[in-house]
Amino acid sequence: MKRLLIVAHAPSENTRRLRDAASRGASHPDVEGVETLTKAPLDATPDDILACDAILLGTTENLGYMSGALKDFFDRSYYPVLEAQRGLPCALYIRAGRDGTGTRRAVEGIVTGLGWKWAQAPLTLRGEWQDDFEALVEELALTLAAGLEAGIL
Structure with missing residues (x-):
């Protein structure tokens, strides 16, 4: 059984709906060989990353950057997983009130440093x-899990 880790910042009703859509898509009944674990960034640990086969990240755009919670997750996890999870397939969704460019650029920089590979464009x-x-987030998660x-x- 493979494991998909979803780490999603969900501070509002709408972002919780996105997180739930990601979980629903990743747990689609047609995908039987993937176990899904969904966590908030402040609850996710390096051990969660080390135990997964792919990761889906979800964040809000905060002042043109990723959420502080997702940044904290990366800060705590970067060095403990750096060598062990190179090549980890990943995907990202951003809930952006503006354009999301700065948020995307910031996450892409960290993903590049970790050596993870994009399974799909953010x-x-x-x-x-x-x-x-x-529906878009659900499809993203389903495609990643499949x-x-x-x-x-």
């Missing part, structure tokens, strides 16, 4: 809330 959900944001199960990641 998904940026821009502007006012749209109901299809949930790719992991199929062994193509």
Whole structure:
């Protein structure tokens, strides 16, 4: 059984809906060979990363940057996982009130330093809330889990 770790910052009702959509997509009944673990960034540990086969990150855009909680997660995890998880497949969704460019750039820099590989391009959900944001995140997570199960990641 492979393990997909979802680390998602969800400080509001809408971001909780996105986190839940990610969990739903990753746990789709058609994907039987992947176990999903969903955690808030402040609760996730380096051991969670070491035990996973892929990771999906979710963050808000905060002052043109990732959430402080996700940054804290990276700060606590960077060196403990640096060598052990090179090549880890990853994906990202950003809930951006503006354009999300700074947030994406910051996460991409850390992912590059960790040597993780993008399974899919980061998904940026821009502007006012749209109901299809949930479906987009659910599809992102389902695709990541299905790719992991199929062994193509």
